[in-house]
Amino acid sequence: MIVAERKPFDEILEMLSPYKRVLVLGCGGCVTVCLTGGERQAEELASQLRLASRHKSMDLTVDYDCITRQCDREFTENLKESPAQYDCVLSMACGVGVQFMSQLYPDVPFLPAMNTTFYGANTAPGLWEEYCHGCGDCVLALTGGICPIARCSKSLVNGPCGGAQDGKCEVSNQMDCGWHLIYKRLTEKGKVDELRKIRPPINWKTDRGAGVRRLILEEMVEEESEV
Amino acid sequence: MNEPVSNLKSAFESGRFVFTGEIGPPKGTNVQSCLHEAEEYLKDSVTAVNVTDGQTAVMRIGSIAVSNMLLERGIEPVFQMTCRDRNRIALQMDLLSAYSLGIRNVLSLTGDHVAMGDHPEAKPVFDLDSVGLLQAMVKLEAGTDMGRDMKGNPNKLEGAPKFFKGCCVTPCAEEVELQIIKLEKKVEAGAQFVQTQAVYEPAVFEKFMQRIEHLKAPVMVGIVMLKSVGMAKYMNRSVPGVHVPDELITRLSDTAKEDLQRVSIEICGELIRKMKHCCQGAHLMTLGWGHCVPDIIAAALA
Helix, strand or coil, X not given: CEEEEECCHHHXXXXXXXCCEEEEEEEXXXXXXXXXCCHHHHXXXXXXXXXXXXXXXXXXXXXXXXXXXXXXXXXXXXXXXXXXXXXXXXXXXCHHHHHHHHHHCCCCCEEECEEEEEEEEEXXXXXXXXEECCCCCCCXXXXXXXXXXXHCCCCCCCCCCCCCECCECCCCCCCECHHHHHHHHHHHCCCHHHXXXXXXXXXXXXXXXXXXXXXXXXXXXXXXXXX | CCCCCCHHHHHHHHCXXXXXXXXXXXXXXXXXXXXXXHHXXXXXXXXXXXXXXXXXXXXXXXXXXXXXXXXXXXXXXXXXXXXXXXXXXXXXXXXXXXXXXXCCEEEEECCCCHHHCCCCCCCCCCCCCHHHHHHHHHHHHCCEEEEECCCCCEEECCCCCCCEEEEEECCCCCCHHHXXXXXXXXXXXXXXXXXXXXXXXHHHHHHHHHHCCCCCCXXXXXXXXXXXXXXXXXXXXXXXXXXXXXXXXXXXXXXXXXXXXXXXXXXHHHHHHXXXXXXXXXXXXXXXXXXXXXXXXXXXXX
């Protein structure tokens, strides 16, 4: 899933300073699963904002709502009120949702309540960790199912640097060395020899090297145009 | 045409035990003191002098410039090159630039992460890894680069460089097999000599050397001067793959401050004497104590 965390409250308050009527809009997708931007968090943020508004005499009117996904046109039907009723919408979706919604409602400012951080999984209670970098050229079949692009701080493809200590990355001792994880997994499977072949330099073209990325499913494009 | 690529390469070929030193370029333009160290203490003692490349991810004057200043002073540099700050275009450009200035020895390194240094907000590059950088050098030597022309053929260079290519390894690392696998790849990719991380455990090093006997590249054991008890303890705590045994720590703590340098020189000399039978040279990292190099070498050869 896409993991996002809420921006600091003061930064949100500062963003809202030009506006009076605000809709806090949660998203039922990834940010609900990572417990940061779903309906409950939208409700919480709305009441926090009302309190702050009273406290600082900001005269804000704050409602909240949540739709299934902010990155998909069809779910906007479920909005209780049109965004046009508000001076601005504070979106708790990831960066995709914020942009997509503001494209659908160009007359309403959509502001980000979240910092979108990574593609990850919930690996322990209260912990989400980055697992995928979205590089566009998956190597998991070669590395014991553990990604060296996302889980090595330097995205090294031929083995670790000399910086790991006690299996932890030089960047932080809270962070596993991705290459130690790969080595451990392949050792368990008796497949360490798979690491002996030199991997060529990464083709960053599928990452950001060829600019903004798109996915086109030709069949669907044709069907649509036939209709 | 048969001119040797570098004195360092020739020294290994001659079969004698080789010494190299190291200087760290300063933060700023005042290069006098690091050049003085190289000229005064290293020039007549070692075969070549490593010039670090933004060591510990701290911004400093560049390795190419200081390597070139060494050349001008008749000192052969080993240009350390990390993958941290440049993509493959910039790396290849700098390799050609270095060659054009007369730099021949290049040490391929991954580089410390920017998070370790004094610009933690910088974008870490790591477009290539240290294996990829060696492959890039080999391509340049073959008269092509890593790119392709419009027809999909390798781009041809007008004039190709020739390097003596080195790499690094940590012999006392916790997962030594993983280190060895990567070292094998570096040698396969083109590395012609190896420098190691600091070693204080001759027995562990000897075992490591037995495990890489099949690799035909000469190995220089890394010797870092222990300048104080605090530094030795710090290395145990914070430098991955380096272990200073208790016996050395006790010896340093039993030493009066004014004798520290002498004892540190003795330790370096002893370490090299214990390991020189199983490797081809020693890379001396004196961390500003360059004036000790002649004495370390004398102690090592005693």
